[in-house]
Amino acid sequence: MTGRTGKYVAFLRISFAQARHARGELYGRVVFFVVILGVFSSLWTAVAEAGMPLAVEPRAMVWYLAITEWIVLSAPPMHFDIQEAVRRGDIVCQLGRPVSWVGAAFAEGLGLLIARAPLLFATACACAAVFTGWVPPLRVLLVIAPLGMAACALVMALWIGIGLLAFWLGDVGPVSWVWQKLMFVFGGLLMPVELYPALVRRIAPFTPFPSVLSRPASLVLHENAGEAAALVLSLAGWGTITAVTLAFLFRRAAAALTVNGG
Amino acid sequence: MQPLNRRLKGDGPIGHLRFAAALFATNLKASLAQRAAFAMQVLFMIVNNLVFFIFWWALMNRVDTIRGWRIGDIQVLFGIVAASVGLGGAVTGGVRHLGRLIDDGELDTLLTQPRPVLPYALGLRMQPSGLGDLLSGVGFIVWSGQVSWREWPTVALAVSGSAIVYVACGVVFFSAAFWLGPIESVARQLWDLLITFSLYPEPLFGGLLRFALFTLLPAAFVGYVPADLVRDPTLGRAAALVSGSAVYLALAIAIFHSGLRRYSSGSRFGTFG
Numbered sequence: 417m418t419g420r421t422g423k424y425v426a427f428l429r430i431s432f433a434q435a436r437h438a439r440g441e442l443y444g445r446v447v448f449f450v451v452i453l454g455v456f457s458s459l460w461t462a463v464a465e466a467g468m469p470l471a472v473e474p475r476a477m478v479w480y481l482a483i484t485e486w487i488v489l490s491a492p493p494m495h496f497d498i499q500e501a502v503r504r505g506d507i508v509c510q511l512g513r514p515v516s517w518v519g520a521a522f523a524e525g526l527g528l529l530i531a532r533a534p535l536l537f538a539t540a541c542a543c544a545a546v547f548t549g550w551v552p553p554l555r556v557l558l559v560i561a562p563l564g565m566a567a568c569a570l571v572m573a574l575w576i577g578i579g580l581l582a583f584w585l586g587d588v589g590p591v592s593w594v595w596q597k598l599m600f601v602f603g604g605l606l607m608p609v610e611l612y613p614a615l616v617r618r619i620a621p622f623t624p625f626p627s628v629l630s631r632p633a634s635l636v637l638h639e640n641a642g643e644a645a646a647l648v649l650s651l652a653g654w655g656t657i658t659a660v661t662l663a664f665l666f667r668r669a670a671a672a673l674t675v676n677g678g
Numbered sequence: 679m680q681p682l683n684r685r686l687k688g689d690g691p692i693g694h695l696r697f698a699a700a701l702f703a704t705n706l707k708a709s710l711a712q713r714a715a716f717a718m719q720v721l722f723m724i725v726n727n728l729v730f731f732i733f734w735w736a737l738m739n740r741v742d743t744i745r746g747w748r749i750g751d752i753q754v755l756f757g758i759v760a761a762s763v764g765l766g767g768a769v770t771g772g773v774r775h776l777g778r779l780i781d782d783g784e785l786d787t788l789l790t791q792p793r794p795v796l797p798y799a800l801g802l803r804m805q806p807s808g809l810g811d812l813l814s815g816v817g818f819i820v821w822s823g824q825v826s827w828r829e830w831p832t833v834a835l836a837v838s839g840s841a842i843v844y845v846a847c848g849v850v851f852f853s854a855a856f857w858l859g860p861i862e863s864v865a866r867q868l869w870d871l872l873i874t875f876s877l878y879p880e881p882l883f884g885g886l887l888r889f890a891l892f893t894l895l896p897a898a899f900v901g902y903v904p905a906d907l908v909r910d911p912t913l914g915r916a917a918a919l920v921s922g923s924a925v926y927l928a929l930a931i932a933i934f935h936s937g938l939r940r941y942s943s944g945s946r947f948g949t950f951g
Contacts, residue, residue, distance in 0.1 A: 440860075444867040451871055458882040459744075466741040587715060590722030590807065597729035612736045 423515050424523040431527030442532060445489055446539050453540070456481045456606070457547040472637045475548035477607075482544035483633035484605045487564050490533040491571035492525045498579030499588050511670065518576065518666045525572045533568055537561060552636050559644050560635050566651050567628040571599075573658045574624065580662065583669035598623070604630030608637070624654040694797055701801030702769055709806045716806045723810025724817075727760055731818070745881035750822040752879065755905040757818030758833075759876045762840035762900060764811025770800035770845050771808065776852035777862040786943050796934050800845070824909060832911045835919070836904035842923040843899040846930035847872055853930075856937025868895070876901030896926060 435442070457478045464474040472480075498521065501507045511517055545551050578595055582588045600606060601616060603625030609617055620626050627650040635644060709716050734756070738749040766773070776799055779785050788798045815837070819825055825833060851865040875897035883891060892898040899922040907915040 438863075441863040441867075444864040448867050448871055452874060454887065455875065455878055455882070459878065462744050462882055463737065463741060466744050468737075468741045585718075587719070590719050590726075593726040593807075594722050594729065597726050601729060601732050606733045607737065611740070612732070613739070616732070616736070 424519055427515075427520050427523035428527040428530070431524040432531050433527075435528045435531035442535065445532065445536065449485060449489055449536060449539050450543055452485060453478070453482055453543045453547065456485075475550045476552075476637050478548045479544045479550075479552060479636040480608065480633045481606070482540040483560060483564060483636060484603070484629045486533075486536050486540040487567050487571060487629055487632065488599075488605060490529060490536050490564075491568045491575065492528040492532070493592075494521060494525045494572055494575045495579035495582070495588050495592050497521075497524075498576065499582040499586075502582040503586065507673070511673075517670075518580075518662050521576055521579075522573060525576065526569065529565070529568055529572060533565055537564070553639070556635060556639050560632055563632045563635070563644065563647055563651070566648075566655075567632050570624065570651060570655055570658060571628050573655070573662065574628075577658065577662055577665060580665045580669050583672055599625045599629065602626065603628060604633075608634065624658070627651055627654050694794065697793060698769065698797055698801050701798075702804065705771070705801070705804035709804055719806040720810040720813070723764075723807040724814045727756075727811065727814040727818075731756060744879060747879040747881065750824050751905070751909060753818045753822035754824055754908055755879065755901055756877060757815045757822065758836055758840055758904045758908065759815070759873065759901050760811045760818060761815025761837045762844050762904070763873060764808040764813070764815055765837060765841040766845045766848070767805035767808025768812060769804075769808075769841075770848075771803035771805040772800045773845055773848035773852060774805070774866070775803060776800070776849065777855040777860075777865050780853070780855040780937070780941065781860050781862070783943055785938075785941060795938065796849070796931065800849070819908070829908065829911065832916075833908055835916060836907045839907075839919040839923040840900050840904040843896055843926045844872065846923070846926040847896065847900075849930035850933050853934045853937045856940050871895065872897055872900060896922070899923065899926065 460474045460477045460481075501510065507517075510520075513520070541551070541557065574595075575592075578588055578592050581591055585591065601612065602609065602620040602623045604612075604620075609620045609626055609630050612620075627647065631643070631647050631650065635647075731753075734749070734752050738744075738752065742748065772779075779788075779799060785795065785799065788795050788802075791798060819833060848865075848869050851868045852862070854861050854865060872895055875891060875895060878901075880888075880891075880898065880902040899919065903915065903919050903922060907919055
């Protein structure tokens with residue numbers, strides 16, 4: 417391992433260790449996950465009773481929701497940490513480190529993600545299996561797990577981008593609420609994008625949200641090797657766009673901080 | 679000008695209400711000092727609620743009813759919960775920080791003041807976004823087309839009752855810090871769970887879960903019971919909401935004061951005003 421990457425691995429390992437010790441939050445997320453999946457399971461059972469024409473069975477919908485919720489709940493909301501660092505002025509000390517500040521933030525987030533995501537994935541599968549009495553083929557879950565992890569990492573990178581806005585806005589809470597809800601709608605968190613009105617369906621492909629939520633989760637609904645390969649390319653594309661945007665935002669933010677004197 | 683404490687005489691309920699009103703007015707002035715940030719929080723919260731409702735709107739475009747609930751009923755439910763969460767955040771925005779105040783020993787400054795600690799701690803902060811929630815909540819209720827102007831006193835009662843239960847639950851969850859220490863994130867997740875449950879129609883849930891929603895995590899008193907009162911006002915429903923909110927408020931006060939007896943000082947020095 418080179419010294420260059422070793423620094424980031426050290427950030428990752430520290431945040432992983434911290435996340436493993438903060439068990440209360442992790443268990444809280446597990447409980448939240450179980451309950452929310454129970455709610456959605458009841459909702460889609462009721463929707464099916466109401467006669468809504470669904471292209472898939474309600475049990476597959478519950479698995480779809482389990483995967484989208486897993487991705488959303490696993491991705492650490494890094495924007496709050498960045499906002500706090502900017503508000504307290506800690507950012508000034510952090511900028512002096514011989515590492516990329518954005519790279520370090522991403523590595524810390526990955527540490528949190530690696531600590532949370534496996535347990536939440538197991539919870540997602542266990543809950544969906546209990547609520548539906550059905551388990552998709554193992555090979556499908558084995559494809560979804562790494563793609564879902566990549567999607568979680570991209571969601572986290574997008575949160576870092578929202579966090580960087582704290583350099584200008586101070587409080588990124590309002591922006592993050594709207595961003596989150598746009599992700600829910602255009603990403604198809606609560607139901608597949610195909611069930612939304614035409615306007616939402618037309619806009620969604622121009623956002624990164626379907627690639628991080630509905631497309632990985634849709635692999636449960638329609639097993640398709642071609643779609644999995646296309647998703648890999650899509651995640652790589654959006655990952656590149658996000659990385660370039662983060663680099664640009666951070667350069668502007670650092671310049672603004674220097675001009676304003678921190 | 680007389681000091682705040684001298685002007686607000688009386689320690690009874692009226693005195694507490696006056697004190698709460700004075701805290702709210704002070705917080706509002708402080709928030710309005712940064713007008714752009716204030717307006718942004720209010721506006722973005724309204725947009726946030728509207729975007730979230732797209733899900734229900736899209737879903738109910740495909741089915742007429744879900745276990746007897748129409749889109750108008752869901753708008754009333756959504757409006758009541760948004761308005762009560764907004765009212766709670768605007769008037770008692772300190773609840774969200776109660777766990778940290780307890781765990782960091784920051785109640786010291788409030789304990790030395792000649793005012794009751796709990797109302798002071800709750801009124802220390804204001805969330806401007808709460809006003810966005812309140813406005814959008816009222817907007818959803820109007821949009822539902824189920825409420826005439828004559829029924830607005832009932833809506834006010836429903837929102838107030840719901841907000842009391844919501845805030846009381848926050849006090850109970852965050853007061854756990856007296857016994858368990860740093861529980862802020864878990865308490866916050868529990869509180870979010872309460873809102874999540876409150877936003878879904880009651881007939882979706884049955885059995886044990888339904889029992890829990892009326893007792894342990896009283897989402898029923900934050901969402902369904904007040905929404906039922908607005909949709910179909912009866913004295914029985916009003917009595918159920920008033921008695922339910924009184925019980926949860928009394929429970930929250932008792933738990934907070936029980937915890938306060940265990941509170942150990944943070945030995946902090948600081949300015950307060």
